[in-house]
Amino acid sequence: MKLAALSFVAALLFAQQPKTAGPAVFEVASVKRATSGGPPGDVPRNMEDTPGHFAMRNVALRFALEWAYDLKDYEISVPDWMKAEERYDIVAHASYPATNDQMRPMLQALLTERFRMKLHRETKELSVYALVPGKGPNKLSPPAADVQTSLSGSPSGLQFHKQPVSRLTFMLTRRMDRPVLDLTGLKGEFDYTIDISGLSTNGPGLSDDPAGVSIFTAIQNDLGLRLEPQKRPIEILIVDAADKNPIEN
Numbered sequence: 001m002k003l004a005a006l007s008f009v010a011a012l013l014f015a016q017q018p019k020t021a022g023p024a025v026f027e028v029a030s031v032k033r034a035t036s037g038g039p040p041g042d043v044p045r046n047m048e049d050t051p052g053h054f055a056m057r058n059v060a061l062r063f064a065l066e067w068a069y070d071l072k073d074y075e076i077s078v079p080d081w082m083k084a085e086e087r088y089d090i091v092a093h094a095s096y097p098a099t100n101d102q103m104r105p106m107l108q109a110l111l112t113e114r115f116r117m118k119l120h121r122e123t124k125e126l127s128v129y130a131l132v133p134g135k136g137p138n139k140l141s142p143p144a145a146d147v148q149t150s151l152s153g154s155p156s157g158l159q160f161h162k163q164p165v166s167r168l169t170f171m172l173t174r175r176m177d178r179p180v181l182d183l184t185g186l187k188g189e190f191d192y193t194i195d196i197s198g199l200s201t202n203g204p205g206l207s208d209d210p211a212g213v214s215i216f217t218a219i220q221n222d223l224g225l226r227l228e229p230q231k232r233p234i235e236i237l238i239v240d241a242a243d244k245n246p247i248e249n
Contacts, residue, residue: 002038006185007112011071012061023219024057024102024105024106024109025109025110026054026092026094026103026106026107026110027093027094027095028092028093029090029091029092029110029114029209029249030089030090030091030092030249031088031089031090031110031114031115031247031249032056032088032089032112032169032246032249033086033087033088033089033245033246034059034087034089036090040120043063043066044056044063044064044066044203045067046067046100046103050097051097051098051099052093052094052095052096052097052101052103053092053093053094053199054090054091054092054093054094054100054107054212055090055091055092055151056088056089057089057090057091057164058087058088058089058091059087059088059090060083060085060086060087060088061082061086061088061111061115061242062076062078062082062083063236064088064090064107064111065078065082065111065239066178067104067107068104068105068107068108068111069104069108069237070104071152071237072170072173072179073173073174073179074126074128074173074179074234075234075236075237075239076232076236076238076239077234077237077238077239077244078239079239081244082239082242084195085131086239086244088246090107090110092106092107092110092175092249094106095131096161098145114246115147115242115244115246115247116241116242116247117239117241117242118239118240118241118242119237119239119240120237120238120240121235121238122235122236122238123233123234123235123236124231124233124234124236125231125232125233125234126178126179126233127174127178127229127230127231128178128179128230128231128233128234129172129178129179129180129181129228129231130170130180130183130227130229130230130232130238131165131168131169131180131181131182131183131184131219131225131226131227132183132184132225132226132227133184133185133225133226134220134223134224134225134226136224137224138184138186138223138225139192139222139223139224140165140186140190140191140192140223140224140226141190141191141192142159142167142188142191142196143189143190143191144188144191147191148161149161149162149163149189150162151163151167151205154236157195157196157197157222158171158193158194158195158196159191159192159193159207160190160191160192160193160194161191162189162190162191163180163189163190163191163192164188164189164190165184165190166182166185168182168192168194169181169182172199172215172249173197174228175196175199175200176199176215178229179234180227181232183211184225192217192222192223193222194219194222194223195213195218195221195222197211197212197216197218198212198213198214198215198218199200199212199215209226215227218230
């Protein structure tokens with residue numbers, strides 16, 4: 001009877017253990033050099049909407065790594081050929097309806113294996129711009145219930161609809177001479193408009209248009225926030241070595 005009781009308790013405990021969603025590797029995956037396709041995008045994203053399915057086409061390897069490790073542009077250092085020179089089609093399927101977060105480590109394993117990649121992490125002190133609260137209330141508005149997420153331009157400035165503050169810092173990082181960090185503490189999505197005439201349209205840096213409004217002034221006047229230069233320790237993922245030709249599927 002004691003043995004039976006112990007067996008029953010063990011079975012009960014086993015049944016109460018959390019079940020894992022599935023293996024942390026893709027069931028099927030194809031990685032090959034891109035030979036055609038539309039204009040490459042510059043935002044790391046999974047192009048598939050179906051759970052358990054992943055696709056990036058005509059993409060630089062840098063962006064695939066950014067998605068796999070959930071990194072921003074300034075948090076990764078790669079060889080030059082990974083930035084734009086070589087492009088790849090990466091298509092994979094999990095054995096269960098995995099979420100994007102569950103597929104990130106799967107993509108890490110896939111890229112490491114197929115490209116024989118060696119990498120490490122290192123913390124470096126970087127010059128950044130910090131987006132911080134202003135002296136008074138901010139000028140971001142809650143979005144209307146029926147508004148769609150969008151980004152549009154007009155004579156009054158760049159209009160963000162139902163967008164988090166991180167969308168602004170992402171854009172500023174791409175357009176300025178150093179990373180921009182969101183340290184506002186603002187959570188959720190907002191509507192806001194900002195004058196970006198003070199930003200260059202020809203690569204990172206400030207505009208040489210004398211009529212342009214300084215982005216520092218625009219952020220203060222249009223958003224009620226401040227942009228200030230700082231130095232911050234940032235953990236960087238560094239790719240030490242990798243092959244341009246992936247292992248065959």
